[in-house]
Amino acid sequence: MYPGTAANLAPGEVLSLVAGNCRKVFGVCRFQDATGLRLHDIAGALGRPSGYTGGTGVTQPGTPPCETNPNGNPMSGIDFHYWPTPNGWKVAILLEELGIAYRLCPVNIGRGDQFRPEFLSISPNNRMPAIVDHDVEGEPVSVFESGAIMFYLAEKTGRFIPGDARGRVESLEWLFWQTGNQGPMAGQLSHFVNYAPGDHPYSHQRYANEYDRCLGVLERRLEGRTWLLGEEYSVADMIAWPWVLIARPLGVSLDAYPRVSAWRAAIKDRPAVQRAVDLGKEFRRAGPPSEEERKVLFNQTGDRLVSTS
Numbered sequence: 119m120y121p122g123t124a125a126n127l128a129p130g131e132v133l134s135l136v137a138g139n140c141r142k143v144f145g146v147c148r149f150q151d152a153t154g155l156r157l158h159d160i161a162g163a164l165g166r167p168s169g170y171t172g173g174t175g176v177t178q179p180g181t182p183p184c185e186t187n188p189n190g191n192p193m194s195g196i197d198f199h200y201w202p203t204p205n206g207w208k209v210a211i212l213l214e215e216l217g218i219a220y221r222l223c224p225v226n227i228g229r230g231d232q233f234r235p236e237f238l239s240i241s242p243n244n245r246m247p248a249i250v251d252h253d254v255e256g257e258p259v260s261v262f263e264s265g266a267i268m269f270y271l272a273e274k275t276g277r278f279i280p281g282d283a284r285g286r287v288e289s290l291e292w293l294f295w296q297t298g299n300q301g302p303m304a305g306q307l308s309h310f311v312n313y314a315p316g317d318h319p320y321s322h323q324r325y326a327n328e329y330d331r332c333l334g335v336l337e338r339r340l341e342g343r344t345w346l347l348g349e350e351y352s353v354a355d356m357i358a359w360p361w362v363l364i365a366r367p368l369g370v371s372l373d374a375y376p377r378v379s380a381w382r383a384a385i386k387d388r389p390a391v392q393r394a395v396d397l398g399k400e401f402r403r404a405g406p407p408s409e410e411e412r413k414v415l416f417n418q419t420g421d422r423l424v425s426t427s
């Protein structure tokens with residue numbers, strides 16, 4: 119562990135990328151990105167040992183927001199606007215599986231970073247994850263919504279997505295299924311399990327049932343298939359997995375779903391997935407949210423967006 123940690127980040131400071139190698143030079147950890155084109159001097163690492171070769175977030179106290187290249191050179195790679203939650207993990211998994219260079223831009227959703235005008239210009243729904251791709255002709259491409267991001271990156275790289283028309287449509291179906299069904303139901307269930315003050319048996323049961331129904335959908339889908347799209351692990355698996363990972367903390371058992379359990383375990387074993395779930399874990403709250411955080415996260419109406427210029 120190098121001196122200085124991500125916990126010290128102030129608003130707008132950058133967690134610089136890295137899918138690359140760390141070597142310590144004069145007491146400073148230097149990271150080289152996967153293309154070997156860029157070196158980043160950094161003041162601290164997120165508890166990764168020197169020589170760690172997976173994607174790694176590192177602090178750069180005092181550096182400008184990650185939309186700006188500190189060296190003034192044209193930006194390259196992908197800015198990953200992220201906070202360590204199941205929705206953030208989806209894209210983290212894909213980036214780690216792809217092994218492409220990215221810069222980690224933390225969006226502290228408890229502090230309200232998602233309402234900053236710079237972030238809203240990337241993600242108008244004030245939600246992370248989002249990405250900005252600088253490796254394109256012309257203006258950088260920004261993408262919000264995890265399903266759209268997964269599709270964009272899979273298309274861009276030609277990986278983790280079937281090449282044929284039928285397979286591509288199926289991948290879209292499962293990306294849309296996740297973001298329109300499993301994700302929102304799991305998110306609301308999590309709200310009633312973890313955050314809602316008082317007892318709300320009707321709402322809790324409604325979302326627990328819907329979450330459980332989604333597990334049943336996955337169980338049926340995995341009959342006769344290793345992965346959601348067949349015999350190839352794909353973005354469909356990556357996007358659905360994080361909310362299944364946390365079934366138990368959500369109070370739902372996987373006992374009735376043996377195929378889902380085996381699928382969950384197989385994905386959990388993948389080194390890229392483990393790196394993704396660890397990404398920015400130092401940011402995670404140790405206890406329940408403060409009153410201030412609760413206001414930011416659970417008490418927003420449209421006027422906050424209309425009044426943010």
Ligand SMILES: N[C@@H](CCC(=O)N[C@@H](CS)C(=O)NCC(=O)O)C(=O)O
Nearest residue numbers: 203205227232245246247263264297
């Ligand atoms: N449908 C979105 C959901 C993203 C989402 O809900 N992100 C949450 C964190 S898990 C967020 O950014 N919350 C900020 C807020 O509630 O203000 C996706 O799949 O990308």
